[in-house]
Amino acid sequence: MNTILVAAAVQDGRLKRSTFEVMARAREVAAETGSEVVAAVLHPTARDLAPDLMRHGAVRVYVVEDPVFDRHVNVPVIDALERVVKAALPRLVVAPSTEAFKDVMGALAVRLGAGALPDVSEFGVDGDSVVAVRPVMAAKMLARVSSREPLVLVSVRSGSYEASASPVEGEIVPVDFSCDAGTLRQTLREVLSSGDGEVDLSEARVVVAAGRGIRDEAGRDLVLELADATGAAIGASRAVVETGLFPATAQIGQTGKVVAPDLYFAVGISGAIQHVAGMVNSRVIVAINKDPDAPIFDYATYGIVGDAFKVLPPLIEALRDAGKT
Template identity: 35%
Template sequence: MTDILAIAEHRRGELRDVSFELVTAGRELADATGGDLHVAVISGDLDDFAEQLNVAGVDTIHTVSNGEEFNHDVYAQAVEQLYDALGPQVLLMPNSVNGLDYAPAVANRLDLPYVSDVVAMELDGDSLSATREMYGGKVETKTQLSAEHVAVSIRSAEWPTTEDTGDATVESFDVDLDEDLVRSTVTGFEEVGSGDVDISEADVLVSIGRGIEEEDNLDLIFDLAEALDATVSSSRPIVDAGWLPKNRQVGQSGKVVTPDVYIAIGISGAVQHVAGMKGAETIVAINTDPNAPIYDIADYGIVDDLFEVVPALTEQFS
């Protein structure tokens, strides 16, 4: 019976969704080992973070007090010492900008096999099967790790989250920080290239693709978005054409989004785009092609001309 350790992530005072996705992934692995799921949160408002992380599936929450924001040198030492103290079979981390900053360093220090950008996992005894995607999601590969202890970083939006309250034990974890190894200092946070909106925070997204035909037709989409109190996003061709800025692009080369409702208008559903929005709670597709791949993942579909459907929806919700 061995345990699982997941490292939560926060930014600017807020836990990120991937923290709760790590809980789901970690609980699945812990059930396979018969062990406990430990979740660690480093820096920031630890009392608030611990309360939020106390959801179903978590056995113990470890809080590490040091600063407010992410610092590579602090995280690397803290995660290494947490691992040494708990001895988990699997060390789970987010495949995010911050996660990819410290995860390889920690795996190297601990001499652990490490797999990044994992979208699915199966644990059978001392063997972990980790699934990754290649060539824009067109090919899946499985890495079989025959090791007693491994490190994995998971892709966001691949596991569901839970808000069910748990009964985890909260414990403070003291890190013996070597200040000589802390060679950087966080002096502030600046969002670079965020643009006019952050589509990853939107509850409702109205997203457009090639079917919009020309830039002048964007007014139809923005009218619908206003009626729905939604945010406009798009597939890559719209951004490549210069009709919308890069910060509104959904997909593998854009942003991963998980809104409550995602309305795909004139989007065929290429794998690169689907990779960025398949985690939406409800997907509505509008496309004239009944065989468009987007319908494979859509909860609701309208096979019709968007230039007739969109104005009708706008009128209905205005």
């Protein structure tokens, strides 16, 4: 039987939602190919995370526990994943396309002599090939890619699949690993976080994104209120980031973050292709723009043509009222 290994993504001691999205697709591929789904988790207390992976269909969870995994440092991650792969002998290793996995994927593929299909939005197995679809050129085009290597690594964009549980009686497999942090040539000295307590943009179910149309601090306050009313993470176009109203970490698009929430509000955003590249996979897109010909309406599920300064106050009030009931 072939094995599909899902490398879990962990943030702040919790499995990221994108891990469960990848697990859901891995189960489908496993059913189509008569394979089994196993998972790997690297964390100082990885064992605690195993039950959640079993709830999503992992028949074995390879746990690698070491304090070094508290923060991402690539060399121990590559070493540990190499060990897991050698123990699990998978046909396919799949992981959410996080910054951390992107950081190790190339080196891991070289180390294992594996094929690599990075940042895909679909994947599967066709005969003796692993096949995938990868958005390219700011998501204007989709490339069909495949690999016939006996081992293939795939990283999957967040939001590409719907997470769903499928509990199994799994087994925990501890993997021997130790790392002398003193011998590492790389240390992570500090993580500068711009948004303590804010909703994480790349994992958010709802995103409120502001564009140049919000104009000034008063517009920004309305956007923050809308985000508060909907429990949303806050995003921004590059044009509005450049005005200084929002931090660069909020930028969504080709040169910013890629998000795929259930609900995306685009407020005063024209819909330039470089912005759309970062949000086009959102499930429901609500665009608010005073220009009826703005390209963002080509992507919107719901469009509100109007001045954001007039549209937002009653919308926020209605959402707050709805939240109370």
